[in-house]
Amino acid sequence: MKKLVLFLTIIFMTMSYGQEIKQIPQINVNGEGKVKVAPDQVCISATVETKGTNVKEVKKQNDEKIDAVLKFIKKMNIPTADFKTKQVALNPQYDYDKKKTNYNATQTIEIVLKDLTKYDEVMEGLVQQGINRLDRVTFESSKIKQYETEARKLAIKDAKAKAEDYVSVLGQKVGKAITISDNTQVYHPQPMYATMRMKESSDAMGASNETLAIGEIDITANVSVSFILD
Incomplete structure (x- = not known):
């Protein structure tokens, strides 16, 4: 009998805790931070x-x-x-x-x-x-880690700004973040002939005589953030 009472008590506490969590008002948003740098x-x-x-x-x-x-x-x-x-x-x-x-x-x-x-x-x-x-x-970029950190910070700021935009018309405020998920993928630019097979003749790399317009590297961070609403 005591075991049954203990079991029912645990179930009741678990259900109450689950209901309490579900009742917390929150908002889920995505944020993006982008840093453009020249390859070195x-x-x-x-x-x-x-x-x-x-x-x-x-x-x-x-x-x-x-x-x-x-x-x-x-x-x-x-x-x-x-x-x-x-x-x-x-x-x-x-x-x-x-x-x-x-x-x-x-x-x-x-x-x-x-x-x-x-x-x-x-x-x-x-x-x-x-x-x-x-x-x-x-x-x-030899400073890729530094720029990735900057992009992540910008992504979090973007997520918070979006959350504030959404709740501003409701008379509520954005509180603490309760979950953060990183969805970032890094891309490095490559010239068009990077994977081609070349002839052994001396003119095989004629394209390399031209200056490549390598442009900039886009270092992008994407996050999903859940904020508590006050």
């Missing part, structure tokens, strides 16, 4: 890809091209900490029609170029030294 660095992911029927020769050619690429990068006075080998692969590919095995060697170098005035020269030089595939070119 670019991340380049570039690959040397070599194919052939002789595995030793394929690897040798690939290594020689990578060696030339690394020497060029150092010649451009890019700090050692700003470039690294990202991926190395040597794979057999069997041709069922010709009944023979070909080999595909790839090495990927990732470079963070912090002097954008060197961009065209670096891109042209990479291709001339053997790079024949650009996997990714992303323009970034």
